[in-house]
Amino acid sequence: MRLEQIEKDPGEFSLTPNLKDYEAERQTFAWERVAESFEGLPSGGLNIAHEAIDRHANGERAEKRALVWLGENGEKREFTFVQMKRLSAQVANALASLGFGKGDRIFTLSTRLPELYYSAIGIFKNRSVLCPLFSQFGPEPILQRLRRGDARALLTTRTLYEKKVEPLLGELPELKHIILFDAPEHLDKRVLSLKQLMDGASDVFDIPPTDPEEMSILHFTSGTTGMPKGVVHVHKAIYNHWTSGRYVLDLHPEDIYWCTADPGWVTGTSYGIITPWLHGLTNVVDEAEFDASRWYRILQEEQVSVWYTAPTAIRRLMRIDNDPLTEYDLSRLRLIQSVGEPLNPEAVVWGVEKLHLPIHDNWWQTETGGIMIANYLSAPIRPGSMGRPLPGIEAAIVRRTDEGGVEIVTEPGKEGDLALRPGWPSMFRAYLHEPERYEKCFAGGWYLSGDLAYRDAEGYFWFVGRSDDIIKTSGHMVGPFEVESALMEHPAIAEAGVIGKPDPMIGELVKAFVSLKAGYEPSEELRRELLGFGRKKLGVAVAPKEIEFQDNLPKTRSGKIMRRLLKARELGLPEGDTSTLEN
């Protein structure tokens, strides 16, 4: 059932929204004019670090708080823009002194520590490439990504290093250095201490000329048939970050901003690091994982005004039978945005009832680099819809034709592929070393997102599902092939088929169906062993949560496991076209 549209009363906004008239703004918008919002690099070109930190540190925001870091155990540390400028300069000098420079891939694997945030800026300053990994990956996903991304250095913590990286060192000859955030001194010639490096480094760093088209960030995202893909982004992506910060997050200079996403994923870098600082804002970072009472306290005590979070967290807040506004003073909070997976309509309405603020859903992907389609502060919300394309973004529903092109679906409510017209500044420039996979994303002059959606008569887009087998769990993507490959390394497993099983809390959970080799029998003991095997190898973010034994997994005549059929059977749905099923 579709819930009623939520209307907005402009008289209730505490600040005038940046986007007042959606249609008018779309008509007059031009990407070239976004350049006026940047200073440009004194040495020439455009560099994220200069626009996000240095220009503010050199101006009237120098002593303003850039980062408010809340430690898991109650610690609080604050960094001004000028401090961030100096610390990131030290990191850049340290990297340069080790011989790293333009284009070198510097990976990060860390929980949300202050070192991670100023190191990211330092990496940009040095014109190296930031490659974030999620700290809950296991050794196998880490190894795959370090290899595929040509890692030259890895910035991490001592615990994560010892647990997940040290056993891999022999397999990574090109990885020159591991740099530890929390080691007081170098461990040996290869494993170094960031502190020791920074102690010997100058806190002044003049950023060399940077081409706006230079690679800045390499994120990994999951594929349906192969191993993860390295998604290449460039410095110019900040045109989108700045624009979406203005229109979608409605950032104003006095805002205090909190994005709850982890910088191991794209939301945590684009909107947890870059965007708030482009706008010169105070950015709140919490080291701890989700905890309802803690989160409400942070909103209150840090006086957060713009909050960017995720459906999984909102659904957990909804589980509490309380009245947050009588328990906490959330009077500064004026805008809530959500991303990661479609936000269910009930959650949008819950916001209105419990927080007196609707929750705004929006849509984008690792490949798009920034928000593409959104609900806006000044515009009505249709609960369950991702909203309408940003000014400067052209989106459509298309259908592939037999000739290899596409045709646009104009009929409202008709499902098809969600597509974007290429050319926006934060569009990914390549899948690293995989030009063919990149080419496959485009057809007939459109970028095909892989998401199925429809558009209603008023231009609002509605998510329907994925057009492939990629699993969306707790807001991040898991590629079934990567999970299957890891499971197949267990001596008992003959075949594995992995699907996303719908779950009310996390969207989908990773479920594996396995058949066993001769000599092995299904048992509870073996199921637990396999569960543990997957978790150890892949890490909790990727490993299956459920494993089911099944003889003879359904396969095509060419021997490919039919995940679609496994999923249909799991859900008790019609099996669809089974004409290619092996007898």
Add this chain to the structure above:
Amino acid sequence: MTKEQIQEAIITQIQTIAPEIERDDIRPDAHLQRSLEIDSFDFLKILTALKEILGVEVPEADYAKVDTLNKMRDYFAERMAS
């Protein structure tokens, strides 16, 4: 049920959800999720299973009161006694 039995039930449930975890990995005062790398989904499942066994539900708002093995054991012990 004694505190030791409650603790035993908790450890069994943790190892059911995350069989790779050895008994010695579970330090009594360490943050369960962070130190054992169980995510919030796993944590919910552990608490759901414990509700079945011990008959005490931990509401979402109380999750911070059960974030270590010792705290969780005491939380259940207190509520089962009353």
